[in-house]
Amino acid sequence: MENYNQTSTDFTLLGLFPPSRMGLFLFILIILIFLMALIGNLSMILLIFLDTHLHKPMYFLLSQLSLMDLNYISTIVSKMVSNFLFGNKSIPFIGCGVQSFFFLTLAGAEPLLLASMAYDRYLALCFPLHYPIRMTKSACVLMTIGSWIMGSINSCAHTAYALHIPYCQSRAINHFFCDVPAMLALACMDTWDYEYTVFVSTTLFLMFPFIGITYSYVQILLAVYRMPSTEGRKKAYSTCSTHLTVVTLYCAPFAYNYLRPRSLRSPAEDKILAVFYTTITPMINPVIYSLRNKEVMGALRRVIQRIFFVKV
Numbered sequence: 001m002e003n004y005n006q007t008s009t010d011f012t013l014l015g016l017f018p019p020s021r022m023g024l025f026l027f028i029l030i031i032l033i034f035l036m037a038l039i040g041n042l043s044m045i046l047l048i049f050l051d052t053h054l055h056k057p058m059y060f061l062l063s064q065l066s067l068m069d070l071n072y073i074s075t076i077v078s079k080m081v082s083n084f085l086f087g088n089k090s091i092p093f094i095g096c097g098v099q100s101f102f103f104l105t106l107a108g109a110e111p112l113l114l115a116s117m118a119y120d121r122y123l124a125l126c127f128p129l130h131y132p133i134r135m136t137k138s139a140c141v142l143m144t145i146g147s148w149i150m151g152s153i154n155s156c157a158h159t160a161y162a163l164h165i166p167y168c169q170s171r172a173i174n175h176f177f178c179d180v181p182a183m184l185a186l187a188c189m190d191t192w193d194y195e196y197t198v199f200v201s202t203t204l205f206l207m208f209p210f211i212g213i214t215y216s217y218v219q220i221l222l223a224v225y226r227m228p229s230t231e232g233r234k235k236a237y238s239t240c241s242t243h244l245t246v247v248t249l250y251c252a253p254f255a256y257n258y259l260r261p262r263s264l265r266s267p268a269e270d271k272i273l274a275v276f277y278t279t280i281t282p283m284i285n286p287v288i289y290s291l292r293n294k295e296v297m298g299a300l301r302r303v304i305q306r307i308f309f310v311k312v
Contacts, residue, residue, distance in 0.1 A: 011091050013090075013173050015084065037069060041070045048299075053302075057135045068106050069285055076176070076278045079099065096173075096178035100158070104158050114243075115213050126220060158197075210251050213244075220239070224236040246288060253277055254273075257270055257273045
């Protein structure tokens with residue numbers, strides 16, 4: 001079977017939107033989600049930066065989550081929208097590798113950051129006296145940098161493999177971004193060994209953090225029962241439900257997509273599930289953390305007063 005030169009032949013992204021009115025409707029919907037995610041995450045980062053009341057470990061980690069979500073939508077949605085608007089679905093071989101690298105870096109770093117956020121809440125609610133000692137500014141920075149570095153190392157390994165395997169005649173990736181499992185369907189070699197490493201990586205970077213997050217919130221809920229204050233219980237329940245909603249929306253579709261063997265996967269289902277962790281979750285995160293958080297809403301009022309000199 002004839003192979004193409006990997007360094008000079010582009011890939012083609014078949015995309016998410018069908019060429020119909022339904023495709024146009026989905027495109028407009030994705031654009032709206034993209035704008036909401038962009039505005040929401042930028043607002044959270046600026047708000048946390050501008051208001052000194054939010055200069056706490058929890059909000060520092062939240063600002064990093066917003067930064068990751070901004071990178072998500074910039075890496076994935078911008079190319080998808082460009083392909084639809086200009087009708088050019090091709091992406092250079094190296095460009096596909098770059099997109100895959102950034103996506104996999106974020107995919108590995110975000111669960112670790114979510115686990116750090118769960119650990120922060122676990123210490124704050126279960127060990128309040130130890131919290132100022134353990135959850136220092138330097139500890140937050142180290143957890144954040146560690147998440148980025150570990151995600152990058154994992155991404156380098158997977159991207160390097162994807163760029164060095166031989167591809168056959170078809171270069172049409174049945175996805176809306178350069179997802180490595182979708183690229184492997186075009187390979188001219190048996191990739192079973194690599195699929196096993198994908199399973200291992202997903203377990204290490206997704207399932208283990210998810211187990212740690214679940215353990216943290218179980219401990220928080222157990223501690224809640226010992227709280228004498230009804231207000232304290234409500235706040236703890238709200239925190240748990242907020243974090244678990246975010247984690248579930250991100251982890252469940254991701255795990256279902258990457259832990260299934262190739263024989264049980266379908267391109268259409270993969271694309272639908274990928275929409276959740278690449279576009280919907282980045283939109284929902286700032287909404288959940290702002291509208292359900294009194295400190296954030298208070299900071300928003302103070303910043304608006306400072307900017308427009310009006311009483312809100």
